[in-house]
Amino acid sequence: MNNPKEFITFETAWCPGCGDFGILEALKETLQDMEKSPHEVLVVGGIGQAAKTPQYINSNGFEGLHGRALPAAAAAKISNHKLTVIVDTGEGDSYGEGGNHFMHNIKRNVNITHFVHDNQIYGLTKGQASPTSDTGSVTDFTPDGVNVIPLNPIVAAIGLGVGFVARAFSGDKEQLKKIMTEAINYNGYALVDILQPCVSFNKVNTYAWYKKRVYNLPEDGSYNPNDKIQAFTKGLEWGDKIPTGVIYREDRASFVDKVPFLQDAPLVDLPVETEAIKEFIKEFM
Amino acid sequence: MNFNLLIGGAAGQGMETLSSTLSKILQKRGYQLFTLQDYMSRVRGGHNFFQIRFSENPVETHRDDLDGIIALNQETVDLHIGRLNKDGFIIADDDIISDDPRVITIPAKRLSREIGNPKVQSSVILGALMKLYGLDVEHLDTILSEKFDEKVVKQNVDAFNIGHDLVESRFVPPAITPSPSMLIQANEAIALGALAAGLKFYSAYPMTPSTSIMSYLVHKSKKAKVVVEQAEDEIAAINMAIGASYTGVRAMTGTSGGGFSLMVEAVGLAGIMETPLVIAEIQRPGPATGLPTRTEQSDLKFVINSSHGEFPKMVIALRNPEDAFYQTIRAFNLAEKYQIPVIIMGDQYMGDAVRTVKPFDLDKVKIERFMADEEVYRNGKEYKRYELTETGISPNLRPGKVEGTMVNADSDEHDEYGNMIESGEIRIQMVEKRAKKFELLKTEIIEPELLGESEMEVLLLGWGSLHSPLTEAIQLLNKDSKQKFGALVFGDVWPLPEKLLREKTAKAKVVINVEQNFTGQLASLISEVTGIRVDKSVLKYDGRPLSAVEIKNKVLEVLS
Numbered sequence: 080m081n082n083p084k085e086f087i088t089f090e091t092a093w094c095p096g097c098g099d100f101g102i103l104e105a106l107k108e109t110l111q112d113m114e115k116s117p118h119e120v121l122v123v124g125g126i127g128q129a130a131k132t133p134q135y136i137n138s139n140g141f142e143g144l145h146g147r148a149l150p151a152a153a154a155a156k157i158s159n160h161k162l163t164v165i166v167d168t169g170e171g172d173s174y175g176e177g178g179n180h181f182m183h184n185i186k187r188n189v190n191i192t193h194f195v196h197d198n199q200i201y202g203l204t205k206g207q208a209s210p211t212s213d214t215g216s217v218t219d220f221t222p223d224g225v226n227v228i229p230l231n232p233i234v235a236a237i238g239l240g241v242g243f244v245a246r247a248f249s250g251d252k253e254q255l256k257k258i259m260t261e262a263i264n265y266n267g268y269a270l271v272d273i274l275q276p277c278v279s280f281n282k283v284n285t286y287a288w289y290k291k292r293v294y295n296l297p298e299d300g301s302y303n304p305n306d307k308i309q310a311f312t313k314g315l316e317w318g319d320k321i322p323t324g325v326i327y328r329e330d331r332a333s334f335v336d337k338v339p340f341l342q343d344a345p346l347v348d349l350p351v352e353t354e355a356i357k358e359f360i361k362e363f364m
Numbered sequence: 365m366n367f368n369l370l371i372g373g374a375a376g377q378g379m380e381t382l383s384s385t386l387s388k389i390l391q392k393r394g395y396q397l398f399t400l401q402d403y404m405s406r407v408r409g410g411h412n413f414f415q416i417r418f419s420e421n422p423v424e425t426h427r428d429d430l431d432g433i434i435a436l437n438q439e440t441v442d443l444h445i446g447r448l449n450k451d452g453f454i455i456a457d458d459d460i461i462s463d464d465p466r467v468i469t470i471p472a473k474r475l476s477r478e479i480g481n482p483k484v485q486s487s488v489i490l491g492a493l494m495k496l497y498g499l500d501v502e503h504l505d506t507i508l509s510e511k512f513d514e515k516v517v518k519q520n521v522d523a524f525n526i527g528h529d530l531v532e533s534r535f536v537p538p539a540i541t542p543s544p545s546m547l548i549q550a551n552e553a554i555a556l557g558a559l560a561a562g563l564k565f566y567s568a569y570p571m572t573p574s575t576s577i578m579s580y581l582v583h584k585s586k587k588a589k590v591v592v593e594q595a596e597d598e599i600a601a602i603n604m605a606i607g608a609s610y611t612g613v614r615a616m617t618g619t620s621g622g623g624f625s626l627m628v629e630a631v632g633l634a635g636i637m638e639t640p641l642v643i644a645e646i647q648r649p650g651p652a653t654g655l656p657t658r659t660e661q662s663d664l665k666f667v668i669n670s671s672h673g674e675f676p677k678m679v680i681a682l683r684n685p686e687d688a689f690y691q692t693i694r695a696f697n698l699a700e701k702y703q704i705p706v707i708i709m710g711d712q713y714m715g716d717a718v719r720t721v722k723p724f725d726l727d728k729v730k731i732e733r734f735m736a737d738e739e740v741y742r743n744g745k746e747y748k749r750y751e752l753t754e755t756g757i758s759p760n761l762r763p764g765k766v767e768g769t770m771v772n773a774d775s776d777e778h779d780e781y782g783n784m785i786e787s788g789e790i791r792i793q794m795v796e797k798r799a800k801k802f803e804l805l806k807t808e809i810i811e812p813e814l815l816g817e818s819e820m821e822v823l824l825l826g827w828g829s830l831h832s833p834l835t836e837a838i839q840l841l842n843k844d845s846k847q848k849f850g851a852l853v854f855g856d857v858w859p860l861p862e863k864l865l866r867e868k869t870a871k872a873k874v875v876i877n878v879e880q881n882f883t884g885q886l887a888s889l890i891s892e893v894t895g896i897r898v899d900k901s902v903l904k905y906d907g908r909p910l911s912a913v914e915i916k917n918k919v920l921e922v923l924s
Binding site: 118121123131137139140144147150155157162179183187341347358363364 | 544545546547548552556559560562564565567584586587588589591593595596597599600601603604605606607608610611612613615629630633637723724726731762763764765766767768769770771772773774775776782783784
């Protein structure tokens, strides 16, 4: 399966027409266009349909536990910051099971990129409500409709201090690729919430439903992603119109930038500090 | 000479400074010592005490009867006077009410106020104490300057001298030629061992009584070039350690039973991903919150059986600080060699106790690395992360290091390349591959340590931290009783070493397990693995450590 040059993709277990395909294709093309080599890239997933992405792309892969992709990915990046680390997984994994890690990895600001396949439904377990399911959605476990409010990942992320927040749509590959490139290039934790239809279990949020609503944020300067208040306003927009694009951006130092001994070489290449340890032993004498 | 002193008071009264300064002075004069910590789960107030036992001869463990009490409050006198020996003493301030003739009144509060710093009252007491023992102190300013600035050092030295002049010497100290020793807790020894093993990444969430491992590492992280990360919870802590280990760095996490309960799913992740991982589990009484600052050995079977599914892991019970240092290093080597989680177990009693040990020898330490040779893959060999081999051990390559070669780790059942599968045939191959590693691991296990008589009539069985009190208990039993006593103290508990156990239980007339739990978990494990059943049990589960005398008395009681 190991092809030295190309980010080829492999046969998947996804349903025909699944929104995941658009994301996988965009990811593959983005990495190729960025002239990354597969051995330099690590794709991390948790559990879920989207979380199978590490299996389907020719790169290093770490497919961990449900909800736990972020801590594993952050630590892998801290340990070898030469790797391009991408978390590619679903909204249940990211905002549900992994909610606490989502919150705290924002604080940590490790230079990793988080692509969330957000289809507003649980696919792998066959159609239960997800953290982002709209109120009123009828699902397997909510026959009378979801009676809780959906999580707004964009507003949550801006509020919690993410330095790069974007929304994309799996049906618009060119814009998705552009956002992916910018997110990967961003020095710090970057979140891209990717709207994606689930053709098997979500009969409401279909391709047609999204296509009717999504619009690209203007890139002529009339929208300023550095303006936090404006970003909140755009983040709150949901319903008849759904904005896509880079909603918020703020540059700051990432985790590794702040660790003095990681400036010359990655942690994985640092030798054991035997002389220092000898001194530590003497301190107890 | 063998003294046992208790320093007691409320949290925040300066007991810790007094205890650590006294310990350091004694160590520098060549005494060997064992300091037990007893504290409550609160930051201020409550009743806390230290017990410092010291001698010119080796001191293995704590003792219950006291030769001296330093009472910083009334409660200390009231609670502990019953344990004071007839010819013992109590050092107390003039506001403490007692008509006991053993009280020596030292008005430390008033004198320290006269010096101009109420915080130096512990140095007044220290001065009196040293005089009592006939000890002059050469290193006081050096010891104090580790903690305080010049002005405060001088105030403390003045206070010490005032205290020194208040009492008459009662004892003649033995002549000791000091030999180098370390004064260290087992938790610090774990941290030092991890550094010596080449630790580069430690992630944990604070939990008593494991926190001091992380605390030590944090303060050494810059010099040792180790990333120490406080995780948002124990689940993150272990998943971070696994993510770090995947890249090829030596990674570890540490916690107590409650935190380990949160970690167990990821123990299985390390198992099926075959990612090396070292976990320190420092026990306290459970379940749930239990008794946070107290001691127990009740997690043995839980740790051995942690996580669902079947996969090899190793469990090592640490026995004392020296063992903790060397076994932590061995844990890293074995975790990497077999690509398994290795759990090292301690407890509050051992983790917090400060004692003198022989200086750790880095020349005895060997960092054995087992990552795959990158050169052969650079030369074109096809890489399979889960390659089926004779031993079950597959090449573990660092991702990102070989162009054109990718490393795929998977929590799903997978084929040799790391691709998820549903095939029954491959599932069987992978289960058996992982099981093979366990069989090979069994050839590396260390037999339990034999204490006392090798041809014993009564065999005691213990594990982990009970090594210390059992060492002394066996000496006492063999001295005071007509029967011959011996003990086996397990360090490696999983896989369980069986050779010495079978040999000694076959000959001994009576076999007794001595454990700090209610159900006798070691005995249960032994019975499960070997079919051997113990005859009697000595079990303690009040959260307080078993002492040597207590073990001796309880053993004689169950034998009668």
